[in-house]
Amino acid sequence: MSIDVNTQFFNDRSARVTEARATRRDDGSYEATVGYDRGEVIGRDGLDTSLGTAALYSSVPAWHGLGKVIPGGISDIDTVLDLAGIDFQVQRVPAFYLWNGELRQHQGKFHTVRDDTGAALGVVGGVYEPIQNRSGFEFLQELVNDYGVVWESAGALRDGRKIFVCIRLPRNIAVDAAGINDEIVPFIAVINSHDGRSPLSAVVTPWRPVCGNTERFAVRDAYSRWTVRHTKGAGDRIKEARRALKLSIAYYEQWAVEETALARTDCAIDEFDRLVGELWPPDDDASPRTRRAEERRRDLLADMFTIESQNIGRTAYAAERTVTDYLDHVAPRRPGKTMTEEIARATAVMEGVDDQIKSKAHGRLMALRTA
Structure with missing residues (x-):
């Protein structure tokens, strides 16, 4: 049995605000105030609500309480598509524009359009084929x-x-x-x-x-x-x-074998400091403002490494955890015009924006085993 909690969330909004898990914004929307979802706003560049309810299926409730929850999850893709509101098709239609009162076709350009709402999703070229x-x-x-x-x-x-x-x-x-x-x-x-x-x-x-x-x-x-x-x-x-x-x-x-090796490899503070210097080399020609930002990042990473070391030991694994946590949850992300910083951060993780830095850190720390 599914649980549709779209209405439940809004009925429970006062309790959520009272418990400081969410705050009401001036436009009437709600924003998360705790955890890594902090800053995410319901209905703005997040979950699609064009059909009246949040387009989401989950096996466990999400922080915002929206969507259809199936405790324990389900194993059938068609049911998932239906519950999540993503069982629509996408069509490619010609692109037109209005010029001096005349409707003209933009040759070689098309719009991708949802077949259920008619919403235009993007502009594509002639070789583009929608993957349903x-x-x-x-x-x-x-x-x-x-x-x-x-x-x-x-x-x-x-x-x-x-x-x-x-x-x-x-x-x-x-x-x-x-x-x-x-x-x-x-x-x-x-x-x-x-x-x-x-x-x-x-x-x-x-x-x-x-x-x-x-x-x-x-x-x-x-x-x-x-x-x-x-x-x-x-x-x-x-x-x-x-x-x-x-x-x-x-x-x-x-991966587990290599991470276990890191967990059994000591990493001194000066070794971690050298790692940070290799990952983010200082710019000798940087402006005073940029240099201050670099110093703040170095100090922040040092503090994070100290805390991580207290939890799991001063090891190469703690150093890698520190770098990863900084990139995923602390490093500044510039939000778009309609994108919160938290959504920009999640997008960066999924799209692998920092994969090269993470891989470089992993390689440098693995080298400590034989140093």
Whole structure:
């Protein structure tokens, strides 16, 4: 049985504000005030509400209480698409413009349009072929069937311009099981785009439930991201992604071995300071303002490393956790005109903006084992 909590959230809004979990904005919307969702605003560049309710399915309630929740999750893709409000089709239609009272067609340009609401989602060229939501996600159904897992979440963002689904891999991974025993919950997320700006993407994402941290896979040479362009050959590329994603468990096991090695490798404060200097080299020609910002970042990272070391020991693993936490949750992100900083931060994680820095940190810290 599903639980539709869209109305429940708004009925309970006073309690949420009283408990300081949300605050009412001047425009009548509500904004999260706690956790890593802090700053996210309901109905603004987040969940699609064009059909009257939030386009979201989840196996557990989200912070905002919106969407349809199926406790324990479900395993059927068609039910997921329906509950999440993403079972619509996308059409490519000619683009027109008005010139001196005359309607003209823009040759070689098209709009992507939802077939249920008629909303224009993006402007694309002649080679663009929409990847429909079901065909873009159905390859995960094989993993769901093979491993006996469930669809964790699915939904639409920005009027349907972005669509996402997520499944959990069958077993958790432990880093240094005999020591700190840090448990990693592995997920696969797939994001489809209908705005013409980005491809369909599949991302392997470890999640640490202890601190809520979400990070990208950082093992050198491991495949953690697959992209599929919206062209006629998309179907074959999606099949390749399916085969690759089935190897994800092997990648996680390799990752756990390397992370365990880091957890058993000492890392002194001066070694961490050198790492920060390599990841963010100082600019000799920087302005005084930029230099002050660099100093604040270095001091902040040093403080974060001290706290992390108190929790799990002064190790290379603590150093990597510090760098990852800073990039995912602390580093400044410039929001767009209609995007909150928290949404910009989550987008950066999913799109792998800082993957190169994370991989560089991982490689430098792995080198400490033989130093």
